[in-house]
Each structure stands twice: as C-alpha cells, then as structure tokens.
Amino acid sequence: IFTYCMKVIPSLYLPSPIIYKMRNLTPKEEEIIRLAGQGKPRREIAKTLNVKEGTINTHFKSIYIKTGAHSMAEIAIWAVRMGYV
Numbered sequence: 001i002f003t004y005c006m007k008v009i010p011s012l013y014l015p016s017p018i019i020y021k022m023r024n025l026t027p028k029e030e031e032i033i034r035l036a037g038q039g040k041p042r043r044e045i046a047k048t049l050n051v052k053e054g055t056i057n058t059h060f061k062s063i064y065i066k067t068g069a070h071s072m073a074e075i076a077i078w079a080v081r082m083g084y085v
Helices: 004-008 026-039 040-049 053-067 072-081
Strands: none
Touching: 026 040, 026 053, 026 072, 040 053, 053 072
C-alpha cells in the first residue's frame, strides 16, 4: 500500500516539515512508527508491543499532532525516509 501511495502521490517524495519535528517523538512513538512503516496494522502493532489497540490509537493521535502528518501513508513514507524501515 505504501509503494502504491508513493506512486499515486509523488508529492510525498518532497521534503516535509514532519522530518524536522521528529525530536518531539517519544521512544515508544518512534517504535510504533517503525512498525507501521513496515506495513503492520494497528492491531498487530498492539499485539507486538503487548498493549491494547486503544493505546496504539492514542499514540497515533499524539504522533499526528506532533508531526503534523495528515495520513498513515505520510507517516509510513516518512519512516522509510528517516531510516526507521
């Protein structure tokens, strides 16, 4: 899905303000981004981290606020660009 998004939305290749806000992320949020960038759905991320899916949703809300991202695809592409994946 992420490869598809990069083909359909080439503007996602451009530098993003998200890159410059990465210092605001907690280690747990970075780990969640790493797993999401690998294409894992939220339910699987929760299982991997041994937490409830609601906890993952809360982390994603925080990630969206801190980074200014507007979609999961943008977060995943950012994760690849930043070497998390």
